[in-house]
Amino acid sequence: VKIRSKKLIELHRQIKVNFPYVPVIGHAYKFIGTNEDRMLMFDELGRQAHCNPYGLASFWLAHYLCVSISDPVCASAVLKTFSDKWPVTLSMRHLLGNGSVFAEAEIWRLRRKILIPVFNSKYCDNFVKVFERNNEVLIEKLAAVVGQGDISMWPFFSSYTLDSAFGMTFGENVNAQKDPNHPFAKAFQDYFRNMAVRVCQPWLFSAALYELLPAGRRQERNRRVLWDYLDDIITKKKRKISAEKLENELEHHRQNTVNNNFKSFLDLLIEFSGGEDGYTDTELREETIVLILAATDTSATTLSIAAVLLANHPRVQDKVYEELQEVLGDSERCLDNLAKLKYLDAVVKETLRLYPPAPVTVRRCDKDLELPSGLVLNNGCYFLLNFWSIHRNPHCWGADADEFRPERFLSVTPQQLSAFMPFGHGPRSCTGFSLALTSIKLSLAETLRRFRVAPGAGYACGARAPLRVTFDIMLKHVHNFEVQLERR
Numbered sequence: 380v381k382i383r384s385k386k387l388i389e390l391h392r393q394i395k396v397n398f399p400y401v402p403v404i405g406h407a408y409k410f411i412g413t414n415e416d417r418m419l420m421f422d423e424l425g426r427q428a429h430c431n432p433y434g435l436a437s438f439w440l441a442h443y444l445c446v447s448i449s450d451p452v453c454a455s456a457v458l459k460t461f462s463d464k465w466p467v468t469l470s471m472r473h474l475l476g477n478g479s480v481f482a483e484a485e486i487w488r489l490r491r492k493i494l495i496p497v498f499n500s501k502y503c504d505n506f507v508k509v510f511e512r513n514n515e516v517l518i519e520k521l522a523a524v525v526g527q528g529d530i531s532m533w534p535f536f537s538s539y540t541l542d543s544a545f546g547m548t549f550g551e552n553v554n555a556q557k558d559p560n561h562p563f564a565k566a567f568q569d570y571f572r573n574m575a576v577r578v579c580q581p582w583l584f585s586a587a588l589y590e591l592l593p594a595g596r597r598q599e600r601n602r603r604v605l606w607d608y609l610d611d612i613i614t615k616k617k618r619k620i621s622a623e624k625l626e627n628e629l630e631h632h633r634q635n636t637v638n639n640n641f642k643s644f645l646d647l648l649i650e651f652s653g654g655e656d657g658y659t660d661t662e663l664r665e666e667t668i669v670l671i672l673a674a675t676d677t678s679a680t681t682l683s684i685a686a687v688l689l690a691n692h693p694r695v696q697d698k699v700y701e702e703l704q705e706v707l708g709d710s711e712r713c714l715d716n717l718a719k720l721k722y723l724d725a726v727v728k729e730t731l732r733l734y735p736p737a738p739v740t741v742r743r744c745d746k747d748l749e750l751p752s753g754l755v756l757n758n759g760c761y762f763l764l765n766f767w768s769i770h771r772n773p774h775c776w777g778a779d780a781d782e783f784r785p786e787r788f789l790s791v792t793p794q795q796l797s798a799f800m801p802f803g804h805g806p807r808s809c810t811g812f813s814l815a816l817t818s819i820k821l822s823l824a825e826t827l828r829r830f831r832v833a834p835g836a837g838y839a840c841g842a843r844a845p846l847r848v849t850f851d852i853m854l855k856h857v858h859n860f861e862v863q864l865e866r867r
């Protein structure tokens with residue numbers, strides 16, 4: 380322990396010594412600040428790291444040495460080498476158990492093997508129809524609030540993404556868009572709202588203490604609603620599969636014949652984990668709730684931020700609209716032409732670059748790693764992969780790195796692409812990125828061809844006024860993603 384501590388102290392000195400003027404250690408206190416302070420801290424760590432030859436900044440969080448990474452080469456090496464996450468993610472296990480996203484590395488490795496084939500494009504094609512159906516409801520809902528002044532885009536997009544995630548995962552609809560009081564939708568949204576409050580208050584990390592507080596008891600009730608709901612679906616699904624003679628289904632799959640029936644994530648997880656001998660009901664619950672969580676707020680944040688950015692950059696919005704007119708004309712279906720919408724694609728990527736919904740992720744260093752720069756990252760430190768600041772690194776993105784300029788993605792360089800990690804990187808990266816991009820582009824195209832978005836009255840945004848955002852596990856907008864909607 381002593382030797383390791385010495386090495387860590389030396390590592391901190393090496394990183395810090397290269398940028399000695401603003402000791403980052405002084406900023407660790409902001410972990411106790413508001414959710415907006417947290418984002419400001421990630422930003423500040425990043426700006427200091429941009430001035431450091433290693434692209435790193437380090438600070439002590441109690442006795443943990445945390446290394447914040449803003450250099451894409453270092454980030455790639457760390458994400459490819461380390462799979463364990465920080466103990467700070469433990470509180471997420473209250474709901475998710477050992478679900479792949481926060482599970483410890485040993486369990487995650489086994490689960491990832493089953494998760495990967497679930498995302499094979501031959502199954503995903505069917506999911507796109509789920510997006511299309513839910514988009515129709517979204518457009519109806521948006522049409523009802525045209526001309527009503529400032530409206531928050533969040534409830535619209537988050538219930539659209541929850542309906543889509545639930546549809547993909549179970550082949551059923553919770554109808555969050557039409558019925559915001561649906562017990563699952565309500566408990567899900569309330570659970571993550573409370574969780575966002577908790578992650579910013581380290582004194583609430585202790586499960587024993589939290590459970591005694593009213594907020595902890597409320598979370599317990601939410602968890603019960605969510606688990607009961609999912610357990611019921613899983614039990615029914617398993618019963619149905621046994622009745623349909625699971626063996627025939629598996630044989631059917633082995634022969635690799637084309638099955639036109641819709642298969643939900645749950646069907647596929649049961650099938651790939653070995654049918655009746657595969658995942659237990661608890662494991663299925665853990666994996667399915669991870670999928671719903673992973674697919675919901677990430678995509679809703681991207682859609683909502685894109686709407687706010689477009690509202691505040693009318694020239695960009697006009698170009699998107701011109702492209703939509705040119706490519707789609709009056710055609711009913713967007714979906715067949717999504718690949719032709721190059722400028723829209725650039726807008727989505729630029730949104731994800733400047734405002735990655737998961738602005739940071741974490742890893743635990745369990746062996747020494749020598750970087751191409753020669754610096755050795757020592758066993759025992761913890762990494763903060765700062766996607767937010769990798770995406771704003773002027774060495775990769777140029778002097779206008781902080782500006783919203785989708786055109787940069789029309790002539791993006793390979794070096795820039797390797798500095799673009801909104802979906803993570805390496806073996807633990809996002810399995811759903813392709814589905815996410817399809818769902819987001821489809822929704823934006825359908826929305827923007829019918830409505831113009833204009834800025835909300837309560838805030839400024841532009842080249843010199845970046846959006847004020849908070850760290851609520853996912854990135855959120857201080858002004859609640861407010862815009863005004865006008866009919867085209």
Ligand code: HEM
Pocket residue numbers: 479480481487491494669670673674675677678681735736737740741801802803804806807808809810811812814815
């Ligand atoms: C804009 C939308 C999305 C963004 C920005 C996003 C981002 C991410 C990131 C950054 C990670 C890796 C976290 C880490 O390295 O610690 C991740 C993991 C994951 N994502 Fe996504 N995601 C999105 C949408 C989706 C969708 C639609 C799905 C599923 C349908 C999905 C499924 C997953 C899963 C299962 C993992 C865990 C992978 C593992 O631990 O092996 N994501 N996502």
